[in-house]
Amino acid sequence: MKCALCGFEFAEDDAQASCKGCPVSRGCNMVKCPNCGYEEPKEPRLVKIIRRLFKGRRKSKNAT
Numbered sequence: 001m002k003c004a005l006c007g008f009e010f011a012e013d014d015a016q017a018s019c020k021g022c023p024v025s026r027g028c029n030m031v032k033c034p035n036c037g038y039e040e041p042k043e044p045r046l047v048k049i050i051r052r053l054f055k056g057r058r059k060s061k062n063a064t
């Protein structure tokens with residue numbers, strides 16, 4: 001996912017690792033940007049699917 005603050009792209013797993021000291025630990029719905037430390041809510045699955053669709057569309061750019 002992409003950090004809303006600095007635009008750094010990171011894997012959700014990396015972000016979770018940086019949230020190890022979080023008091024809520026499990027069930028924490030926030031991901032922390034490894035770059036700037038900004039915390040934001042996880043991307044809903046729907047957003048991921050939509051983003052993937054857009055990416056796929058952009059990739060298959062076959063001009064007729």
Ligand SMILES: [Zn+2]
Binds near residue numbers: 008037
């Ligand atoms: Zn960031």
